[in-house]
Amino acid sequence: MATVGxxxxxxxxxxxxxxxxxxxxxxxxxxxxxxxxEGLLTTTRSEETQGTDVRYSNSTEVDKKPCRNLxxxxxxxxxxxxxxxxxxxxEETAETHFKQAYEHPNFIRVSLQKKEVLxxxxxxxxxxxxxxxxxxxxxCCLLEANPRLIGVVYQEMVKTxxxxxxxxxxxxxxxxxxxxxxxxxxxxxxxxxxxxKDLTKxxxxxxxxxxxxxxxxxxxxxxxxxxxxxxxxxxxxPTQTRLKYTLAxxxxxxxxxxxxxxxxxxxxxxxxxxxxxxxxxxxxxxEVTPQTVIQMVDDILNHRLTLLRRALSSHEEALAxxxxxxxxxxxxxxxxxxxxxxxxxxxxxxPPSVRYAxxxxxxxxxxxxxxDEEISDSEIDSYIRTPQEIRDYVEAKEALASSDDEL
Amino acid sequence: xxxxxxxxxxxxxxxxxxxxxxxxxxxxxMMPYGSGLTPQPVTNTNSLSLLExxxxxxxxxxxxxxQGGVSGSSGQTPQLYHSQTVTTTTLPGNTxxxxxxxxxxxxxxxxxxxxxxxxxxVPQLQNIxxxxxxxxxxDLKTIALRARNAEYNPKRFAAVIMRIxxxxxxxxxxxxxxxxxxxxKSEEQSRLAARKYARVVQKLGFxxxxxxxxxxxxxxxxxxxxxxxxxxxxxxxxxxxxYEPELFPGLIYRMIKPRIVLLIFVSGKVVLTGAKVRGExxxxxxxxxxxLKGFRKTT
Numbered sequence: 001m002a003t004v005g006x007x008x009x010x011x012x013x014x015x016x017x018x019x020x021x022x023x024x025x026x027x028x029x030x031x032x033x034x035x036x037x038e039g040l041l042t043t044t045r046s047e048e049t050q051g052t053d054v055r056y057s058n059s060t061e062v063d064k065k066p067c068r069n070l071x072x073x074x075x076x077x078x079x080x081x082x083x084x085x086x087x088x089x090x091e092e093t094a095e096t097h098f099k100q101a102y103e104h105p106n107f108i109r110v111s112l113q114k115k116e117v118l119x120x121x122x123x124x125x126x127x128x129x130x131x132x133x134x135x136x137x138x139x140c141c142l143l144e145a146n147p148r149l150i151g152v153v154y155q156e157m158v159k160t161x162x163x164x165x166x167x168x169x170x171x172x173x174x175x176x177x178x179x180x181x182x183x184x185x186x187x188x189x190x191x192x193x194x195x196x197k198d199l200t201k202x203x204x205x206x207x208x209x210x211x212x213x214x215x216x217x218x219x220x221x222x223x224x225x226x227x228x229x230x231x232x233x234x235x236x237x238p239t240q241t242r243l244k245y246t247l248a249x250x251x252x253x254x255x256x257x258x259x260x261x262x263x264x265x266x267x268x269x270x271x272x273x274x275x276x277x278x279x280x281x282x283x284x285x286x287e288v289t290p291q292t293v294i295q296m297v298d299d300i301l302n303h304r305l306t307l308l309r310r311a312l313s314s315h316e317e318a319l320a321x322x323x324x325x326x327x328x329x330x331x332x333x334x335x336x337x338x339x340x341x342x343x344x345x346x347x348x349x350x351p352p353s354v355r356y357a358x359x360x361x362x363x364x365x366x367x368x369x370x371x372d373e374e375i376s377d378s379e380i381d382s383y384i385r386t387p388q389e390i391r392d393y394v395e396a397k398e399a400l401a402s403s404d405d406e407l
Numbered sequence: 408x409x410x411x412x413x414x415x416x417x418x419x420x421x422x423x424x425x426x427x428x429x430x431x432x433x434x435x436x437m438m439p440y441g442s443g444l445t446p447q448p449v450t451n452t453n454s455l456s457l458l459e460x461x462x463x464x465x466x467x468x469x470x471x472x473x474q475g476g477v478s479g480s481s482g483q484t485p486q487l488y489h490s491q492t493v494t495t496t497t498l499p500g501n502t503x504x505x506x507x508x509x510x511x512x513x514x515x516x517x518x519x520x521x522x523x524x525x526x527x528x529v530p531q532l533q534n535i536x537x538x539x540x541x542x543x544x545x546d547l548k549t550i551a552l553r554a555r556n557a558e559y560n561p562k563r564f565a566a567v568i569m570r571i572x573x574x575x576x577x578x579x580x581x582x583x584x585x586x587x588x589x590x591x592k593s594e595e596q597s598r599l600a601a602r603k604y605a606r607v608v609q610k611l612g613f614x615x616x617x618x619x620x621x622x623x624x625x626x627x628x629x630x631x632x633x634x635x636x637x638x639x640x641x642x643x644x645x646x647x648x649x650y651e652p653e654l655f656p657g658l659i660y661r662m663i664k665p666r667i668v669l670l671i672f673v674s675g676k677v678v679l680t681g682a683k684v685r686g687e688x689x690x691x692x693x694x695x696x697x698x699l700k701g702f703r704k705t706t
Contacts, residue, residue: 135653136651136653136654137653147653147654148654151651151653151654151655155649164645164646166641166642166645167641167650167651169638214634214673217634217635217636217637217638217652217673218637218652218656218657218672218673219652219656220652220653221652221653222653350634351634351673351674353672353673353674354634354674354675357674364575366592366593367574367596369574369593369595369596369599370595371594371595371596371597371598371599371602372598372599373599375599375602375603375606379573379603380603380606380607380610381610382555383554383555383556383569383571383607384553384554384555384607384610384611385552385553385554385555389555390552390553393552394552
């Protein structure tokens, strides 16, 4: 029954129904078929899109014409691939991933922002599958998106599509990263210029050394790459001009964004180099400082295996001379758990998180409980307000509320 | 078809602005709140009501049928587990759920490691999350008004946050009568704390009961005392591990059996989470220890 009280003018029945003749709404008598009234034949565009009973996602339009956001997303994937100059095969793989992910129930209803990020994540996954070195930070920069969001979407996408995308090793990232540094003779003064090939080679060796010394694992890759390239540049031609350059100035010159973490990595790397430099026989035990070590980097890297062996043996000797004193102290240590010192501490290089371990909060000794003890009334009462307290609290709240109103 | 391999991959943006370390790790270990199927340990209780007594008996029956026949893994001696192992007093007349031998995982899935290979390190429990049903609707405003240790900000979160000093825990109390208790360091402490919260709510005038107490998640941590090569681990155990140094400094290892998530850090510290029973944490650690030993590298 469409409208109450409407009577068919032909037969007088009250059974009037809503019946649409194609797109024209009509009121028709169910008994005799007479058309009581009819609506407009044409509709406006907004009525067509918003006035429908069936949602777009449930209609057959979905199959005939793909969703606009999907098309935009595919365009975005293609654009990213072109910017990164990926191969045709990789572009196709990325598109396939994106289509699959987009239509998966996990992603079909997410926000538009996430869908944009999804395009970048598909490109990232494709690059990793084809061993094309690219950092997540690059995608973040290209999409101008939050790194956290990229991380979340990437993890979910990999899980949903069940693809295996091995992370790029840092050595592979180095060459890509090096290309960004504008240090050719046409960009900078001849004395400061360096060929990309030499720079990459030297930086790779430094990076390997850093990795051995536990400076790379668990840390952001880009700052350590910057640090190794900077030290490589300085050590390839350790003139006074180059040595005077700070990391910030170097980044400015090479037209690369500087980071706040890279200087710390430079310091750590120099420390490692000093430890090795100490073992150079022709120094005859002279002190090697971070300032003087750059000139020796060439020698250190050429003979690094020998120096490493010597450094390890001298470190062990130093420990051995110390340990008769500390050995007795160890035995008197706590017995609750055999406190073996972290073997990392005893070796020459250890991860910085071990060396500068955070001071732990004093552990409250665990009280053995059965879970079924009696709960004293007094203890519970201590958690309940007295009536006076409640009154005071209510008054205070009212006073605060009224003063807020006045303001 | 043109190949772009000869061209340098990408120029100009390899060191992007977004290269700063994120302020906080991007994802935290999963804390599943799913309805586990592992039966909960039976303990004697000062029941708050007859209903709970019946419920407890039901649980006992369930648990004893499942528990019968599980023998401890051969070769493990009591010293393997720290003295913190559960030692619930047995109910008179009932078969004790936990025997005097150390706690064993309910379903031994991996072959038992002989004692000579055991790590000697016991993960310490750091946090237990449990839920309980108080069995009656609650008026959160009244609770927030009349309890000293409660905070309630309905615009931010639709529950009262209550804290007690001993055991040091926090509870989220919802208006439906359900409660989540977090922060305890052992299962018994969690249960005791939940009972204290229920008692507080009772004293505030609500007919609170103590139904369906269940441990939802347990978090443990330990230190293997040697640095670990995470890059190597992610290459050999690709299907289980996820290591993204740009997002999080640790490696996330999702073990299938038992279903535990481990966070492994370069310093050798390991965090295990996602367990419903203590044994799962111990088992997961014993599974991962030989793998980690393989990636120990002494420079």
